[in-house]
Amino acid sequence: MGKRKLNRNLGFFDVLMFGVGGIIGAGIYAIIGKAAGPSGNMLWLSFVISSIIALLTGISYAEFVSRFPDAGGSYEYIKQGLGPKVALFMSIFMAFTGIVAAAAIAISFGDYLGRLITWNSSLMVILIIVLMAFFNTFGSKYSSYYNTFATLVTLLGLFFVIAVSVPEWEVAPLVAPNEGGMMGVLGGAALIFFSYVGFEDLVKLAEETKDARKNVPRAILWSALIVLVCYVLIAISAISVLGAQELSGAQGPLSSVVESRTGAIGAHILTIVALFATSKTILSNIMGTSRLVYDVARDSEVSWLQRFARLSKKWNAPVLAILAITFLTILFGLIGNLAIVASISNIFIFIVFGMVNVALIKLRLKLKKKEKDRPWFYAPLNIKGVSVITVLALVSIMVLFGFNIHNLFFGTGM
Numbered sequence: 001m002g003k004r005k006l007n008r009n010l011g012f013f014d015v016l017m018f019g020v021g022g023i024i025g026a027g028i029y030a031i032i033g034k035a036a037g038p039s040g041n042m043l044w045l046s047f048v049i050s051s052i053i054a055l056l057t058g059i060s061y062a063e064f065v066s067r068f069p070d071a072g073g074s075y076e077y078i079k080q081g082l083g084p085k086v087a088l089f090m091s092i093f094m095a096f097t098g099i100v101a102a103a104a105i106a107i108s109f110g111d112y113l114g115r116l117i118t119w120n121s122s123l124m125v126i127l128i129i130v131l132m133a134f135f136n137t138f139g140s141k142y143s144s145y146y147n148t149f150a151t152l153v154t155l156l157g158l159f160f161v162i163a164v165s166v167p168e169w170e171v172a173p174l175v176a177p178n179e180g181g182m183m184g185v186l187g188g189a190a191l192i193f194f195s196y197v198g199f200e201d202l203v204k205l206a207e208e209t210k211d212a213r214k215n216v217p218r219a220i221l222w223s224a225l226i227v228l229v230c231y232v233l234i235a236i237s238a239i240s241v242l243g244a245q246e247l248s249g250a251q252g253p254l255s256s257v258v259e260s261r262t263g264a265i266g267a268h269i270l271t272i273v274a275l276f277a278t279s280k281t282i283l284s285n286i287m288g289t290s291r292l293v294y295d296v297a298r299d300s301e302v303s304w305l306q307r308f309a310r311l312s313k314k315w316n317a318p319v320l321a322i323l324a325i326t327f328l329t330i331l332f333g334l335i336g337n338l339a340i341v342a343s344i345s346n347i348f349i350f351i352v353f354g355m356v357n358v359a360l361i362k363l364r365l366k367l368k369k370k371e372k373d374r375p376w377f378y379a380p381l382n383i384k385g386v387s388v389i390t391v392l393a394l395v396s397i398m399v400l401f402g403f404n405i406h407n408l409f410f411g412t413g414m
Contacts, residue, residue: 006071006207006291007316009141012215014148015205018284019223021151022198025281028158028234029274030108031194033253034339038407039188040178040244044235046188051228053189053400054196056393057353058224059379060360062217065203066375069212072295073204073288074356081359081366084299090355091296093348094200098289099325100345101197102129102282103332107341109278112252115271125333132283133326136290139315143287150280157273158230161254164261165237174236178244183403190403194342197349198223198281201288204295217377286325293321343408350401357394361386 032043039046070076074094079087110124135143178184202220206212234254238247241257250256252271259267297308308321335341360379368385379387
């Protein structure tokens with residue numbers, strides 16, 4: 001192994017598929033059942049709220065990656081806005097964002113696989129994490145082949161769910177609040193926010209993307225809009241077919257939706273789709289986090305840490321970083337409770353997303369008077385050099401963070 005640069009192998013479609021696949025795999029196939037508990041029949045509104053709040057921060061990410069197309073993602077952005085010491089400290093939170101998210105999704109993978117075979121759940125979690133880490137060692141281009149295929153399979157599966165559910169759609173139940181009212185809806189939105197770790201993984205592919213200053217921001221915005229539409233349609237379908245209570249208790253919730261409409265054959269097909277959906281999200285989380293570790297190690301002057309910046313000669317991948325992340329992901333995956341692990345992951349996600357918005361505000365204030373050439377993407381609606389959208393993103397994240405803490409310590413009504 002030697003120290004070399006990452007190769008620019010990815011085009012716009014590749015990173016778009018990483019964005020769409022990374023978010024949908026976590027939000028629809030993994031967490032939808034758990035979010036139905038607090039949200040009730042208004043689950044669709046929880047998805048809308050979570051998606052809009054995530055999109056606000058996605059705009060901050062889009063500007064940052066247009067300025068600094070770096071493999072470190074948030075680490076680089078916070079370094080530019082708040083300084084290297086803050087960024088180094090925050091890199092711990094960033095790493096655990098991807099690690100714990102991958103663990104949560106691995107638990108969901110085990111739930112779906114448990115519908116097909118009777119096997120030890122912990123062993124299933126370990127094996128899928130190891131398999132996706134193994135794929136990562138072949139580099140971003142080969143990983144993108146699997147990710148693109150799995151994402152297309154995932155989207156076809158969603159179209160299947162919608163198609164079989166449309167006859168059950170009714171407006172009245174969808175606007176009937178449960179006992180928790182809007183507090184429950186916001187609690188569900190906080191849990192769903194877990195899926196938007198996909199933004200964090202996406203921007204870390206910037207050094208491996210052609211024309212990253214344009215392609216990655218476009219992928220962020222388009223993936224957010226595509227996912228929002230999919231989320232709303234699937235939430236309406238799932239609630240219409242099963243109802244919130246049954247959905248929240250289902251093992252492999254979308255498979256249960258299809259099973260109720262088509263029988264066991266349809267459920268088995270959807271279960272296989274869900275395995276692709278969740279597995280490739282684990283793949284992208286491990287990939288994104290390994291790029292963060294690689295970037296931090298590359299900037300470090302500590303000899304043992306610099307080892308994680310070494311790239312394999314054949315595949316040009318940070319193998320040591322991938323191995324370390326795999327080990328930690330397995331540890332969190334063995335907790336076994338999806339809702340708890342997702343809420344733990346959310347703590348890191350909210351902190352990182354919040355700090356990215358703070359960093360952009362600080363950077364804008366520093367550059368306000370001397371910046372001549374704006375980046376390709378520039379967050380709009382500015383007052384005295386600061387985007388109103390960035391401020392709204394920060395405030396809304398703080399609100400959902402409070403609901404996430406409530407979910408973690410007092411339950412979600414599931």
